[in-house]
Amino acid sequence: MSGLPQVQGTGHGATLWGLLMFPQPLPARTGDQEKIVWRISGSGLLRQMVAIGPDGRRHRLAWGPAFHTGSNWDKPGQEWGAGYVFTVPGCWDLRAIRGKAIADVWLRVVAR
Numbered sequence: 001m002s003g004l005p006q007v008q009g010t011g012h013g014a015t016l017w018g019l020l021m022f023p024q025p026l027p028a029r030t031g032d033q034e035k036i037v038w039r040i041s042g043s044g045l046l047r048q049m050v051a052i053g054p055d056g057r058r059h060r061l062a063w064g065p066a067f068h069t070g071s072n073w074d075k076p077g078q079e080w081g082a083g084y085v086f087t088v089p090g091c092w093d094l095r096a097i098r099g100k101a102i103a104d105v106w107l108r109v110v111a112r
Contacts, residue, residue, distance in 0.1 A: 011103025014042035017075040018105050028109045033062050034084045041077035044099020054090030
């Protein structure tokens with residue numbers, strides 16, 4: 001898929017893949033708006049997407065999740081896009097909850 005970096009999450013009852021569409025090379029940086037296209041398997045509504053900072057605090061998305069109706073990305077599940085603005089450097093937990101399933105991707109964020 002066009003050489004964009006991908007991350008695979010861990011989950012209970014679902015698989016989670018992220019396609020990192022950042023405006024700069026990896027890693028993610030504080031203060032930048034970072035776009036991630038997500039694929040999550042399972043059933044039921046996508047109930048929540050949240051970013052959990054290194055201190056354990058929950059942060060809202062900058063935008064989304066926005067359901068995508070079509071794609072050529074070859075990962076399982078349905079697809080959504082979401083925007084994030086990370087406020088501090090460290091290891092962030094990007095969590096998705098669909099139906100009764102929970103899945104997480106851990107992402108390193110550095111200072112700008």
